[in-house]
Amino acid sequence: xxxxxxxxxxxxxxxxxxxxxxxxxxxxxxxxxxxxxxxxxxxxxxxxxxxxxxxxxxxxxxxxxxxxxxxxxxxxxxxxxxxxxxxxxxxxxxxxxxxxxxxxxxxxxxxxxxxxxxxxxxxxxxxxxxxxx
Numbered sequence: 001x002x003x004x005x006x007x008x009x010x011x012x013x014x015x016x017x018x019x020x021x022x023x024x025x026x027x028x029x030x031x032x033x034x035x036x037x038x039x040x041x042x043x044x045x046x047x048x049x050x051x052x053x054x055x056x057x058x059x060x061x062x063x064x065x066x067x068x069x070x071x072x073x074x075x076x077x078x079x080x081x082x083x084x085x086x087x088x089x090x091x092x093x094x095x096x097x098x099x100x101x102x103x104x105x106x107x108x109x110x111x112x113x114x115x116x117x118x119x120x121x122x123x124x125x126x127x128x129x130x131x132x133x
Contacts, residue, residue, distance in 0.1 A: 026061065027061060027062050027066065029051070030051060031073070034047075034070075034073070034077055038081050039099060039101050042071075044070055044071055075111060076115060078100045079115045082096050082108075082120065083116065083123065086123055086124040093108070093109065093121060096108075097109075
């Protein structure tokens with residue numbers, strides 16, 4: 001009986017069924033965690049370990065559910081938050097980048113342009129001209 005019991009720990013993946021609902025819940029919780037920590041820099045190994053998954057398994061689950069790799073999704077969330085701040089505050093691009101955990105405002109601007117199609121300054125100016133017009 002004891003060898004069988006011990007084998008359950010060694011071969012747990014063969015005896016443990018992970019439901020799709022549990023997988024979806026892990027992704028939802030991870031997204032919520034990301035949203036609450038936009039000012040931090042989160043790594044994939046850190047994120048996957050906190051949910052007891054390997055990085056490859058966690059990435060696969062996340063991408064299947066969202067269509068994005070976890071870190072890409074997190075960066076999109078940061079850019080989305082930046083668009084809100086550009087629209088509704090007078091903060092400088094450098095301050096917004098810093099608040100969102102970017103040490104290099106030039107990297108932030110390049111990332112913003114890659115995702116949004118405009119630099120942060122152009123985005124702000126364009127949105128304001130639409131609002132006036």
